[in-house]
Amino acid sequence: xxxxxxxxxxxxxxxxxxxxxxxxxxxxxxxxxxxxxxxxxxxxxxxxxxxxxxxxxxxxxxxxxxxxxxxxxxxxxxxxxxxxxxxxxxxxxxxxxxxxxxxxxxxxxxxxx
Numbered sequence: 001x002x003x004x005x006x007x008x009x010x011x012x013x014x015x016x017x018x019x020x021x022x023x024x025x026x027x028x029x030x031x032x033x034x035x036x037x038x039x040x041x042x043x044x045x046x047x048x049x050x051x052x053x054x055x056x057x058x059x060x061x062x063x064x065x066x067x068x069x070x071x072x073x074x075x076x077x078x079x080x081x082x083x084x085x086x087x088x089x090x091x092x093x094x095x096x097x098x099x100x101x102x103x104x105x106x107x108x109x110x111x112x113x
Contacts, residue, residue, distance in 0.1 A: 006085040011038070013092040045084070049077045 018030040053069040 003081060006081065006088070009085075009092070010088040013088065014038075017092065048080070052077055 014034050015031055018034055019027050022030045053073050
């Protein structure tokens with residue numbers, strides 16, 4: 001459940017940051033790059049998690065490999081996911097604050113002609 005919330009948060013935050021950070025005529029390009037980066041990142045993360053869970057140390061292969069990965073491997077995968085979530089929260093907080101500059105109140109301006 002937490003992984004689903006983290007992924008949804010990241011997928012929703014980055015396009016909002018991009019929309020505020022780039023000119024309007026470049027949002028399509030920025031979101032396209034974001035989509036490619038997200039696909040590559042998801043592929044690398046999936047491969048890393050599968051590798052961490054499946055690969056057995058040489059010492060264990062010599063005796064008897066169990067059908068299930070060791071519990072500490074799941075802990076490492078969840079810790080890496082938690083670190084990635086913390087990173088996306090930091091990027092979201094900093095990015096959204098910078099993407100929408102504060103609007104200055106209007107001052108009475110007298111146009112000179």
